[in-house]
Amino acid sequence: MPAPQHDIRAAEPRDLEAIVQLIGELAEFENLSHLLEVTPEKLEPHLFGDRPAVECMVGEVDGEVVAFALYFTNFSTFLAKPGLYLEDLYVRPAHRRSGLGRALIIQLAQLACERGYGRFDWTVLDWNEDAIRFYEKLGAEVLADWRICRLSGEALERYADGDRPSMWSTLLG
Numbered sequence: 001m002p003a004p005q006h007d008i009r010a011a012e013p014r015d016l017e018a019i020v021q022l023i024g025e026l027a028e029f030e031n032l033s034h035l036l037e038v039t040p041e042k043l044e045p046h047l048f049g050d051r052p053a054v055e056c057m058v059g060e061v062d063g064e065v066v067a068f069a070l071y072f073t074n075f076s077t078f079l080a081k082p083g084l085y086l087e088d089l090y091v092r093p094a095h096r097r098s099g100l101g102r103a104l105i106i107q108l109a110q111l112a113c114e115r116g117y118g119r120f121d122w123t124v125l126d127w128n129e130d131a132i133r134f135y136e137k138l139g140a141e142v143l144a145d146w147r148i149c150r151l152s153g154e155a156l157e158r159y160a161d162g163d164r165p166s167m168w169s170t171l172l173g
Contacts, residue, residue, distance in 0.1 A: 006066075006099070006103065009058060010057060011058050013044065018068075019068050019070075020039060022066075022090050023038050025090065030125060054070055054087065056068055057069045061095060066092045067090060067092065067095060067100050067101065068088070068089075069089045070086075070088045071084055071087060071108060072084075076118050079118035081118030081119075082115070082116075082117050083119040083121060084108060084111065084112040084115070084120045084121070085120075086108060086121070086122035089101065089104060091104075101134065105138055123148060124142065
């Protein structure tokens with residue numbers, strides 16, 4: 001019996017519930033559900049508002065959204081060109097190894113080329129060996145030298161009040 005055919009298309013507002021559900025499944029897979037705050041209402045203006053911050057492609061099988069890739073434009077100062085940054089890629093377990101994840105990556109790589117971008121970046125958790133092998137088979141280089149740095153939550157909010165001198169004395173001891 002042949003595998004079900006999949007379709008890839010740009011996300012539409014009608015997909016918000018499905019995308020948020022898939023984000024929840026991704027958070028569970030990555031053991032990060034405790035960080036999950038996304039809702040369709042919170043995501044909608046960033047995908048479909050006046051100044052969208054992100055774009056999204058969805059993968060469908062038999063009319064059901066079973067995968068998504070959420071991405072945005074970044075910039076390489078060294079190349080002096082924009083790039084495409086893939087924030088999240090998720091395919092439901094029942095549809096993995098069907099070619100859907102590969103098709104989403106290829107679609108995004110083609111989009112980066114069409115837009116004249118200099119590169120296409122994303123991150124992968126170091127324990128996700130299946131994903132690492134999958135990305136390497138596609139020709140991606142896994143950069144072992146780089147580490148992600150992040151300010152979020154309270155650490156980020158310390159900057160909001162503009163009280164830099166006391167903030168720096170707190171940080172620097």
